[in-house]
Amino acid sequence: MLALGDFNELEVARAVDFGLYLTSDDGDLLIPGKYVPEGTQIGDWLRVFVYRDSEDRLIATTLEPLARVNQFAALSVRDVSSVGAFLEWGLEKDLFLPYSNQWHNLRAGQRVTVYVYLDETTDRIVATAKWDRYLSEEPFAGQVGDAVQLFVASESDMGYSVIVNGTHQGLLYYNEVFRPLRLGDTPTGYVRQIRPDGKLDISLQKLGYDEALDAADLLLETLRKSGGTLPLSDKSEPDDIYRRLGMSKKVFKKALGSLYKRGLVQLLPEQTRLVGEE
Structure with missing residues (x-):
């Protein structure tokens, strides 16, 4: 059966002045000439998206829509x-x-x-x-700490409603967001809590110790790329830290402490310096 609102592999049946007709179980349908790939011959197979035109006729195109049916x-x-x-x-x-x-x-x-x-x-x-209304009603199969794929769906007073792994609804609180987001963004997130109602609390940062390790690695890499010195310290403003590193001040201080304990950085009043760097 022809998949309306999705891509289909269809065979070229015949040519007309204004395009090609493709054969399907639901009858032949037109792909206008402007969408026909150069060099296409009778008998070739084309991957086309099928939808209805302004006159409600089935039509094919090689254009890529921004969404398909069930997305x-x-x-x-x-x-x-x-x-x-x-x-x-x-x-x-x-x-x-x-x-x-x-x-x-x-x-x-x-x-x-x-x-x-x-x-x-x-x-x-x-x-x-x-x-x-099109999200799953089944219990979320994952667990706290899991990495998940997010789709930013809407914004409220509390934060962002996100679709988690394409199946469940989650909430990303504003205090867990340290970079600009817009509808349709698809960042990786982490399950912070699975609530009794089945909805999920989400973070953009890994939880606990893993979060600190990742932040420390990022801070170390940034220091090296900056010649060994960053104009940031534990006294810096949260906005300055976010602008340079994309992390919260709380996470930054954890990362800073981790590197200091390992003897990798020197803490100065207004900057952080790699040990051994001038």
Whole structure:
């Protein structure tokens, strides 16, 4: 069966003036000439994305959309009409986000996290901003301390809601974030706590001793690249530490202490210096 809203490997059946027709179990469908790879011949197989054009006809393209069916994505609103919003997703026809699938009204240029799905009634590809309804209800299979892949989905007064490993919802508190984040970013995170309601508390730093070791390695590497001296000490402002190292002052002090105990650094009032460096 043809996978609508996804990539398909289809055979070139015949050529017309305006493109090629590809054969599938659901009938032949067009790939317009501007998307046909140079040198394509009858009988070749093409990897194409299949969706519906503005006239609701099945059509193929070699363009890469920003999201496929059953995926999460952070997309920009191109336009808003009386029936909903239209999102830029890398194809000629924008992705439709009905008003019924929105938490609040959107405006052109705004970025929004959505889940892309195939509407069973209309057989059309649509988006919903109520993405949390498509997360797993099963208990999270991992454990505290695990490294996980995050998708930054929304921002609240407490921090960032993140999708963890594509299946579960987590919260990244502001005091765990020491670099700018935007919707759609996919940093690596670490499970700090698994709550009774199944949601996860997430950190961008490794927990405990591993966190200090990683920070110490980064600090040592930065010192070496800087000629052996950094204008940072345990008295430095948190913003200065973050700007240079991307870590919190708390983690920086742990790293500094680790290197000092190993005899690798000299602590000065306003700087840190590698031992043996002038």
